[in-house]
Amino acid sequence: MGNVRRISSRLVPSFRYAASWNRKSCVCDGAFAGSHQLSTLGSSAGRWNEDENSSSSTQVLNHQVSQQKTLRTLLSRNVAANCARDKWRSLHRSNYYSPTRRNVDVPRCLVLNARLDGFDDRTRPRTWLGQRYFSSDSETKRKGLQESQIGQELLSAAQEGSSTGLSGASQGLQLASGEVLSPEEEAALKLAETEFENRKEQVSVESIQEMLKELSSVADPKDPRIAIVSLRLGQEYEARGENPKTFMKLGEQALSIFKTAGEFTLEIGMCHHLIALAHHRLGQYEKSLENLNKAISLLKDNEGKESGPIKFALQFLMGDTLSALGKHDIALKHYIEGLAVQETILDAGHPQLASNYRQVGEAFTQVMMFEEAKDLVEKALKAHIKNNGKGSIEEAIDRRLLSVIYSGLEEHEKALEEQQNVRSILNARGLGSEARFVEIAIADTQLTLGRLDDAIATLQDVISHLEEGNSLRDLATVNLAKAYTQQGNEEKAAEHSRAARSVLDSKLHRLSGGDTELLTVGECYTELAAIHQRMKRPEEAVDLLKKALSIYKQLPQQMNAAAGSQAQIGLLLYFSGKVEEAIPYMEEAAANLRHSYGNDHFSLALVLNHLAVANVKLENREKAIELFEESKRILTQTHGPGQQDTLAVYYNLMQVYATLGRKEKAIENAKHIVVELEKHGEPAKAALAEAQKDLASLEQSDSTSLQESGQQLLETMKLPGSD
Numbered sequence: 001m002g003n004v005r006r007i008s009s010r011l012v013p014s015f016r017y018a019a020s021w022n023r024k025s026c027v028c029d030g031a032f033a034g035s036h037q038l039s040t041l042g043s044s045a046g047r048w049n050e051d052e053n054s055s056s057s058t059q060v061l062n063h064q065v066s067q068q069k070t071l072r073t074l075l076s077r078n079v080a081a082n083c084a085r086d087k088w089r090s091l092h093r094s095n096y097y098s099p100t101r102r103n104v105d106v107p108r109c110l111v112l113n114a115r116l117d118g119f120d121d122r123t124r125p126r127t128w129l130g131q132r133y134f135s136s137d138s139e140t141k142r143k144g145l146q147e148s149q150i151g152q153e154l155l156s157a158a159q160e161g162s163s164t165g166l167s168g169a170s171q172g173l174q175l176a177s178g179e180v181l182s183p184e185e186e187a188a189l190k191l192a193e194t195e196f197e198n199r200k201e202q203v204s205v206e207s208i209q210e211m212l213k214e215l216s217s218v219a220d221p222k223d224p225r226i227a228i229v230s231l232r233l234g235q236e237y238e239a240r241g242e243n244p245k246t247f248m249k250l251g252e253q254a255l256s257i258f259k260t261a262g263e264f265t266l267e268i269g270m271c272h273h274l275i276a277l278a279h280h281r282l283g284q285y286e287k288s289l290e291n292l293n294k295a296i297s298l299l300k301d302n303e304g305k306e307s308g309p310i311k312f313a314l315q316f317l318m319g320d321t322l323s324a325l326g327k328h329d330i331a332l333k334h335y336i337e338g339l340a341v342q343e344t345i346l347d348a349g350h351p352q353l354a355s356n357y358r359q360v361g362e363a364f365t366q367v368m369m370f371e372e373a374k375d376l377v378e379k380a381l382k383a384h385i386k387n388n389g390k391g392s393i394e395e396a397i398d399r400r401l402l403s404v405i406y407s408g409l410e411e412h413e414k415a416l417e418e419q420q421n422v423r424s425i426l427n428a429r430g431l432g433s434e435a436r437f438v439e440i441a442i443a444d445t446q447l448t449l450g451r452l453d454d455a456i457a458t459l460q461d462v463i464s465h466l467e468e469g470n471s472l473r474d475l476a477t478v479n480l481a482k483a484y485t486q487q488g489n490e491e492k493a494a495e496h497s498r499a500a501r502s503v504l505d506s507k508l509h510r511l512s513g514g515d516t517e518l519l520t521v522g523e524c525y526t527e528l529a530a531i532h533q534r535m536k537r538p539e540e541a542v543d544l545l546k547k548a549l550s551i552y553k554q555l556p557q558q559m560n561a562a563a564g565s566q567a568q569i570g571l572l573l574y575f576s577g578k579v580e581e582a583i584p585y586m587e588e589a590a591a592n593l594r595h596s597y598g599n600d601h602f603s604l605a606l607v608l609n610h611l612a613v614a615n616v617k618l619e620n621r622e623k624a625i626e627l628f629e630e631s632k633r634i635l636t637q638t639h640g641p642g643q644q645d646t647l648a649v650y651y652n653l654m655q656v657y658a659t660l661g662r663k664e665k666a667i668e669n670a671k672h673i674v675v676e677l678e679k680h681g682e683p684a685k686a687a688l689a690e691a692q693k694d695l696a697s698l699e700q701s702d703s704t705s706l707q708e709s710g711q712q713l714l715e716t717m718k719l720p721g722s723d
Contacts, residue, residue, distance in 0.1 A: 208236060211229055227258050234251045234254065247278055251278065265299065266299070269314070273292070273310065296314050308345045312338045313338075315338030318331075319335040319338065324556065329597045332369075335359065354379070354384050357376045358376070361380065373405050377401050393429070400422045402415075403416075407448075415445050439458055443456075452487045475524055475527075477499060477503075478528055481496035481500060486534075497532070519551070519555065538575070542569055563603075566585045567589035567606075587611065590604060606631070608627045612631065615627065625653065625657070632653065642677075642679055645720040654666050663701070666698050667699060670698055674692055
């Protein structure tokens with residue numbers, strides 16, 4: 001029994017000190033998705049040695065990504081990016097995505113989310129919750145003991161200095177009820193303190209299981225130590241990748257006891273986190289959110305330093321869960337709040353803080369806030385180079401993300417430079433085969449820059465190194481078809497399109513929402529649709545987009561990708577004269593964008609403008625005005641009052657108000673266009689002349705001629721982002 005108590009005395013729940021993790025992610029391109037999230041959970045029992053022989057690097061990476069074995073810490077795998085992120089960041093399961101523009105005229109690298117990396121290795125030096133009870137500093141120890149019921153009893157016993165104790169295992173285990181410590185127990189406690197401070201001895205899961213069994217057989221069922229051991233065991237199970245229902249049950253058991261005992265606020269928060277994590281793994285995101293909200297509310301006023309890591313953990317898991325539901329704008333707010341907590345815990349330049357900068361940068365990229373993303377990723381890159389030297393995997397991950405950001409900012413030369421840097425790092429580390437997806441990204445950027453021959457040569461080389469059926473080969477084939485389309489070689493474009501579509505159709509029937517290839521297949525269909533649209537085959541393009549949409553609808557976290565397909569289908573139907581059929585697709589696109597990005601995102605504004613134009617076509621002009629006004633508000637806020645897309649919406653409003661005989665409103669919008677174009681000087685000279693002509697016509701017209709003029713102008717309504 002002495003051995004049980006000795007283990008019990010140091011077996012308080014391990015605290016996954018998120019502030020200390022070192023996250024390593026794969027350098028692959030791609031998109032947020034439940035099982036296709038931005039980061040991987042995979043980790044290893046120790047930090048990957050950057051100096052390992054390159055010949056063994058691939059094995060090490062694959063082992064770290066696939067084994068999912070973690071150190072004993074509270075937030076499994078990665079609190080900064082935990083939960084649904086383990087599968088597709090594996091190098092061999094990662095999907096590629098390339099940065100061009102499509103759908104709702106946003107960078108395609110972001111309409112489908114950015115699968116940014118995938119080599120994942122996290123080591124997490126541990127901070128045990130036990131530090132509250134077993135601290136080397138006597139004052140800290142006393143303060144920590146006072147914070148819990150068990151601690152109060154231990155402290156009371158120590159102060160009394162009694163050397164008497166109860167005999168028998170059952171009596172000895174009633175320590176939480178106020179028993180004094182015997183000399184043997186005092187010795188065991190001191191030994192536990194020493195072991196905790198040195199952290200040389202690890203407690204096995206089997207030891208924890210045995211101790212819980214013994215405690216449960218002799219102690220009161222509501223003894224808080226049972227809760228402590230249950231929570232710790234649940235954390236161990238979670239870290240080992242056990243069935244989420246198993247560690248959820250332990251978390252719920254611990255939570256019930258802690259609530260009864262009182263004075264265990266931090267532990268209750270940890271229980272809620274463990275339960276939330278289990279629900280997340282099971283895909284029960286709403287239940288996960290329920291527990292996370294309880295924990296965050298509970299710890300809101302807890303300003304103690306020891307609560308920092310769990311607050312950070314909760315905020316980042318909240319971000320992951322909301323992202324899994326496709327609510328990327330709300331998720332971003334939690335990532336930002338979690339990062340703010342992390343910055344109070346860690347010193348500037350700390351490796352884990354650098355990794356968190358990158359992850360929040362990913363979140364900004366997800367919602368297409370590229371400038372903010374760039375600032376954070378550059379911080380991460382600077383810290384990673386300082387900590388790891390040049391040419392590390394961390395540097396490659398940062399540069400891969402930077403390339404996506406530069407593409408979003410339409411700084412394609414810089415994007416290409418970063419992609420080439422990533423390829424060089426991977427090749428230098430003997431990871432040439434893993435660099436294929438980067439080469440596809442390079443080819444895509446070359447296409448954007450008009451370097452068609454270079455892009456074709458790059459893609460042909462990629463295809464020659466990949467086997468039939470490989471998802472990257474499929475994507476390279478699609479991009480090769482796109483390159484030939486841009487080159488004007490429709491024969492070769494059609495040949496490669498048919499080949500790619502045949503493979504994709506065969507895969508579509510056997511893939512499911514849990515398959516890691518599913519998202520890549522959706523992206524390929526979307527690219528093929530763009531190719532057919534360029535080849536003036538709108539019906540085939542719509543058919544391909546519908547197949548892509550059927551895939552995205554299986555992935556709740558891909559609502560923004562679904563919105564992109566829906567918006568593009570709506571536009572194609574509109575231009576084909578099928579306006580009534582187009583409107584439901586546009587409405588669904590708007591609803592999904594609201595869900596993913598909130599009510600103030602520029603991509604929503606573009607879709608609202610298109611939807612308004614379609615409503616004008618069906619004579620629903622009051623509805624159209626409502627949609628135009630909302631679009632104008634958003635674009636004015638995000639792009640400014642004089643930006644081209646913003647002025648396009650002002651122009652559309654001017655026309656609709658004119659047709660309704662609302663002269664003052666029409667003139668108001670016309671004047672705005674003139675004033676803003678005057679600021680642009682010579683480049684806007686021709687457009688300004690037209691705007692001044694429209695304004696003069698409106699000012700001189702009566703109500704009848706106003707409506708006639710407006711009716712004529714309706715034929716020239718603008719659809720920004722539709723090209």
